[in-house]
Amino acid sequence: MATTSLPGSGAAPIFRPKARRKFPWRAVVFYAVMIPFVLIWLVPIFTTLITSLRSMDGLRQNGPWSLPESIEWGNFREAWNQGGLSRYMANSFIITIPALIGTLFLSSLGAFALARYKFRGSLLIYFTFVGGTLLPYQILMLPVWRLTNELNLYNTYWALIVFHMAFQLGFCTFVLRNFMRTIPGEIFDAARIDGANEFRIYRQHALPLSLPSIAALATLEFTWIFNDYLWALVLVQDDKYKPVTTGLAQLLGEYSRQWNILFAGTLIAVVPTVLLFMFLQRYFIQGLTMGSSK
Amino acid sequence: MAQITGDKAPAALGGTAAARPTVRAAESARPGRRPLNLAPVLFLAAPVALYLLWVIGPMFYTVYMSFTDSDGFRAEWIGLENYRQLFQDDTFRSSLWNNVRWLLLFITVPTAAGLGLALLLNNNYPGVRFIKAGIFSPMVLSSAVVAAVWTWMYFPQDGLINTTLAALGYGGKRIGWLADPDLAIYSVIGAAVWRQVGYVMLIYLAGLKNVDPSLVDAARVDGASPWRSFKDVVFPLLTPVTVIVVVVSIIDALRAFDLVQLMTQGGPYDRTNVLGFMMYEESFNYYKMGYGAAIAVVLMLISMTFIFTYLRRMLKDELEY
Incomplete structure (x- = not known):
């Protein structure tokens, strides 16, 4: 693409002059292609933003591509209060935070054991964790639904907290175990010679040294748990306990075709994960690639 | 305190710099030779118990349920009856086909687009990280958000796509993106692809960091065109990444649920x-x-074939350690 714009490239297409030309053709072509591409890629997001700020009358009269006639902050108020977003958002945090902490703590314990000790079945346990995360959710749905009923957790926060905590163990153990294996064993051995017991080695050495990967994992897991739709649908029925994903689906029904209010709600719903992504993007990306490119 | 069989043995023997745990060393840790070590049991008890109860157990229980007639609580054994019915069910056939469509599009479109974008964006031009972030950002949106946005995009009367087409002069007939029986599944997959591309791009970008640029330069010096050096040098080096991308895409495609339910x-x-x-x-x-359990089992068996390929590769890596 860039080479075709080089003069004389038609005559000797393969040959690329070593000396760099003064005018940065490649950069110009790069921006000329990529900037419009990204703008088009993000059209669904820009138009959602504009629509959330306008009145339905304005949208109907002038179409989605016009600027808002007036800024209607009331859309956000409506979504937040009448639409129930305030409740749903709070629920999402009530569910996500404990599940996140629980799964990180428990998986760091398990990962430490799998990384540090050799014993029969350690690979089996490791592969069970990994295999479990890859399963289609439907294979768990009915027994999990039933289990929450039997344990009287159905339709409470706890159903989602406990299930996410358990299910996410698979991925977290996978990532943390592989990270902890890169910590030189001498560090642990030295601590042992100094008389530390195993739990102290975990708490004072393994855990602090794994903090970068735990941070990466935490941003990723927060997003996953926060964005879960399927389990919220299956395990929680009552509006009182719904997280923002199924809450938004509720809104989709209640405000059907009132795009402005619907999108105001949508934008409120994405604030936490978008902020997280903006400020912790590095960790977020690290987490994703850690899990995938082992 | 129980005997630790950790990284101690290799370190004591040779004092190797990076005393990695080895599988072979596990043989020396057999209970007969050394006292049973309680520490791993204590560390693993809670996570393993929780995982067995909520993930592994349910998997097996679903398999059992698929041989029963059940309303969730009481169950009556009916053998293979559910499966017999399933293979005569038109809805099953149509759903299976849609999974296949989803799968084929998911292993081709986001992979190609993600790889292409990764190659284009694997540079240090100023501002390139904003471009990457822009392409990647749909990934942080929940499916409920993606569904809300794309439902509007696709809406026949006042949806964004049709109004835009009309404004550009193609407004002859309103396309029912989600209503047209032949088109609808591709519209849904389109929304899913939009979210997937950035993820694939990121995995490839990480993979490209591990490609030694001197190899590419060497190919260039030998007179290889950019396309040839990509085809013969870069892409083969990225094979492990591509395998992961394809497996992840397959698993995601078989998990398709949210957007269908919502849209x-x-x-x-x-x-x-x-x-x-x-x-x-x-x-x-x-x-x-x-x-329902029988459908889930079929779904699992399909993904199992891919999960096992993936796990086998991982196991090989583990044993090579």
């Missing part, structure tokens, strides 16, 4: 139905839970 409910006439949603409907709308 079309499987309609029109099951033309956007997928096994994941069919299973949910049979189980929770019609309370045919044994039947």
Whole structure:
């Protein structure tokens, strides 16, 4: 693409002059292609933003591509209060935070054991964790639904907290175990010679040294748990306990075709994960690639 | 305190710099030779118990349920009856086909687009990280958000795509993106692809960091065109990344559920139905839970073939350590 714009490239297409030309053709072509591409890629997001700020009358009269006639902050108020977003958002945090902490703590314990000790079945346990995360959710749905009923957790926060905590163990153990294996064993051995017991080695050495990967994992897991739709649908029925994903689906029904209010709600719903992504993007990306490119 | 069989043995023997645990060393840790070590048991007890109860156990229980007629609580053994019915069910056939479509599009489109973008963006031009972030950002949106946004994009009357087409002079007939039986499934997959591309791009970008640039330069010096050096040097080096991308895409495609449930409910006439949603409907709308379980088992068996390929590769890596 860039080479075709080089003069004389038609005559000797393969040959690329070593000396760099003064005018940065490649950069110009790069921006000329990529900037419009990204703008088009993000059209669904820009138009959602504009629509959330306008009145339905304005949208109907002038179409989605016009600027808002007036800024209607009331859309956000409506979504937040009448639409129930305030409740749903709070629920999402009530569910996500404990599940996140629980799964990180428990998986760091398990990962430490799998990384540090050799014993029969350690690979089996490791592969069970990994295999479990890859399963289609439907294979768990009915027994999990039933289990929450039997344990009287159905339709409470706890159903989602406990299930996410358990299910996410698979991925977290996978990532943390592989990270902890890169910590030189001498560090642990030295601590042992100094008389530390195993739990102290975990708490004072393994855990602090794994903090970068735990941070990466935490941003990723927060997003996953926060964005879960399927389990919220299956395990929680009552509006009182719904997280923002199924809450938004509720809104989709209640405000059907009132795009402005619907999108105001949508934008409120994405604030936490978008902020997280903006400020912790590095960790977020690290987490994703850690899990995938082992 | 129990004997630790950790990284101590190799370190004591040779004092190697990076005393990595080895599988071979595990043989020396047999209970007969050394006292049983309680520490790993204590560390693993809680996570393993929780995982068995909520993930592994349910998997097996679903397999059992698939041989029963069940409303979730009471169950009556009926053998293979659910499966017999399933293979005569038109909804099943149509859902399975849609999963196949989803899968084929998911392993081709986001992979190609993600790889292409990664190659283009693998540079240090100023501002390139904003471009990457822009392409990647749909990934942080929940499926509920993606569904809300794309439902509007696709809406026949005042949706963004049709109004834009009309404004550009193609407004002859309004396209029912989610209503047209032949088109609807591709519209749903399109929304899913939009979210997937950035993820694939990121995995490839990480992979490209590990490609030694001197190899590419060497190819260039030998007179290889950019395309040849990509085809013969870069792409082969990225094979492990591609394998991961393809496996992840397959697993994601077989998990398809949210967007279907939110955008079309499987309609029109099951033309956007997928096994994941069919299973949910049979189980929770019609309370045919044994039947739902059978669908889940079929879904699992399909993904198992891919999961096992992936795990086998990983196991090979582990044993090579």
